[in-house]
Amino acid sequence: MRVALRTPAYLGLGLVYLWRCTFGLLSHGSCKYYPTCSQYALDALREYGLVRGSLLAGWRLLRCNPWSRGGVDYAHDQRLFR
């Protein structure tokens, strides 16, 4: 199950890495959360697979806006899925 979960997740992981080594460089260090959004995405994809991981990462990105407070927020501590 876990392996099956992970295989498509590589697609997402690849995209995040692609982002990191292109435009992500420009925005380096500008996340208000810890871990950063891209790290969160990697963690979420690894742990929850492509679909749920992407949803979690997307939700995190939406939360990473000028009106939010930021803070420590690990993918592992998410409350969306159980």
Place this chain on the structure above:
Amino acid sequence: MILFHILTPLENLLRDVLKWLGPHGTIGFTWAWSIVALTVIVRLILVPLTVRQIHSMQNLQRHAPQMKEIQKKYKADKKRQQEELMKFYRENNINPASSCLPLLAQFPVFISLYLVLKHFPHLPGDNLEWLGIWNITDKASAGWGPVLVAVYALSQLASSYFMSATAEKSQRIMLLVLPIVFIPFIINFKIGLILYWMTTNLWTVGQGLVTRQLMPRPAAPEKRSSRTPPKEVATAVAAEPATAPAAKPSQPRKVKRKKGGARR
């Protein structure tokens, strides 16, 4: 791609605004100037956001001494350091200046404009030139395009310079090198897109200059001197007296070096 379909509403919106600004619309700019105007409108919409950022940046500067303390305290453990900093933000109602969403939000706009330019809504016989030199539907590699790309790269450098005011040195270098690395890709874009990018960069530069006026010069040296001799701040805040006496402020610049020694 699916992404492009998701962007269709935004693409249509941008096209409509362009048409409204353009030679057959209400405003009646040439197409090239319409793109410039569109960029200005986008950036104007983002102004409230910028103001917020300036405020939180000032707030960060005010708390810089304590944050330095935290950074020093957990120097060995980066993870812990970040967590403590985040906690500090929370406790002191600090909203870190930057966040991911606005940065990411620029991309849909950019891609949508790319799509708009792909099927540009001009009629035959329309004036597509900018300053009589560049045709906005041409590729940037054609004719005088590379000159505009060079100007773009300069504007990108300048805007990176302002954007990176708070970044670390290594990051700064990266920010300054990237525009040059991007040139081979950018040269394949259409002139109109480069016009957009250039305008938005120049806006950033202008904004940076205004911000510097708003955050007057004393702010920067003050930050440096006050975070080094934490005494003043410590007496004011009375929160972290433990490390405060270590550094005795005499002259801001000297103390800066002293800080390293005082750590022991």
